[in-house]
Amino acid sequence: MVKLRLRTSRREEAIDVTERVRRAIAESGIREGTCTVFAPHTTCAIAVNEGHDPAVMEDFLNHMRELVPREAGFEHAEGNSDSHIKALLVGPSATVPITAGALTLGQWQSIFMCEFDGPRERSLWVSVTGEGRR
Ligand code: ZN
Secondary structure, rough: EEEEEEEEOOEEEEEEEEHHHHHHHHHOOOOEEEEEEEOOOOOOEEEEEEEEOHHHHHHHHHHHHHHHHOOOOOOOOOHHHHHHHHHHHHOOOEEEEOOOEEEEEEOEEEEEEOOOOOOOOOEEEEEEEEEEEO
């Protein structure tokens, strides 16, 4: 397992981590298998979606803000209930197939870490399993 560290710079943002995941796969030597990217946090999430046009993830973040307002009489006293709910909706992980040693994403897909309560230091766990050349 590889641990990726990243620092987010806004309260909400989508950071493309695809290239870092590709490097982790290359270093693993796995040729056929799966790669799981997991966020061990409660207010950020992992998503796979369009990486070609950055407006798609901006629209997503803006829409999530409308869907889950920051103040809505929540019980959780930390003031970040909206962040928890957004992370719950997106989910903590994504699994992508590996074929011929490469991440097998669709043509327009990228892997994003969605920050919902930044800025913070975050870690992602990248687990690569399957058959390799070692
Ligand atoms: Zn909280």
